[in-house]
Amino acid sequence: MDTVTVISPLELVRTKLQxxxxxxxxxxxxVQAAMAQGGWCSLxxxxxxxxxxxxxxxxxxxxxxxxxxxxLNGLRPKDQTYVGxxxxxxxxxxxxxxxxxxxxxxxxxxxxxxxxAVEAVSxxxxxxxxxxxxxxxxxAELGTRGLYTxxxxxxxxxxxxxxxxxxxxxxxxxxxxxxxxGQPLGH
Numbered sequence: 001m002d003t004v005t006v007i008s009p010l011e012l013v014r015t016k017l018q019x020x021x022x023x024x025x026x027x028x029x030x031v032q033a034a035m036a037q038g039g040w041c042s043l044x045x046x047x048x049x050x051x052x053x054x055x056x057x058x059x060x061x062x063x064x065x066x067x068x069x070x071x072l073n074g075l076r077p078k079d080q081t082y083v084g085x086x087x088x089x090x091x092x093x094x095x096x097x098x099x100x101x102x103x104x105x106x107x108x109x110x111x112x113x114x115x116x117a118v119e120a121v122s123x124x125x126x127x128x129x130x131x132x133x134x135x136x137x138x139x140a141e142l143g144t145r146g147l148y149t150x151x152x153x154x155x156x157x158x159x160x161x162x163x164x165x166x167x168x169x170x171x172x173x174x175x176x177x178x179x180x181x182g183q184p185l186g187h
Contacts, residue, residue: 053104094162
């Protein structure tokens with residue numbers, strides 16, 4: 001949750017840059033206008049959906065990673081490296097977690113982009129729907145397909161990043177365990 005709190009304003013800035021083609025100079029004006037309207041809290045506008053995306057993502061990722069890794073270890077030939085198993089299990093688990101949490105990523109992006117590029121137009125802060133109301137509205141207007149907007153790019157990003165992250169972690173863990181036990185690195 002601490003990470004979500006720190007990263008949320010950065011996510012807002014990144015999304016505005018991407019969605020509205022805002023220059024860095026205009027971005028400063030947008031951030032200042034948002035703070036003038038809603039105070040510092042406006043920088044954490046998407047904290048709820050971001051937390052609802054990231055916390056379950058981590059739980060789903062680690063749960064499915066351990067299941068898939070265990071299953072793959074039972075199938076692996078003796079000559080296949082453990083890092084290979086970690087890589088495949090990490091990629092599969094990343095896809096599962098990314099798929100199941102995508103609706104919250106869609107809500108986060110909707111909330112961050114709904115205010116537009118120039119918030120200073122309005123004299124009063126805009127009304128922000130709750131995460132659950134946004135989910136319901138997207139479902140009503142666009143159906144389930146709307147909740148999974150951006151599915152392919154999210155999977156293409158999540159699978160390899162999770163696979164590389166966990167296989168690097170497992171390799172490093174194994175390396176340091178062998179070093180601590182005084183075993184040669186070639187075994």
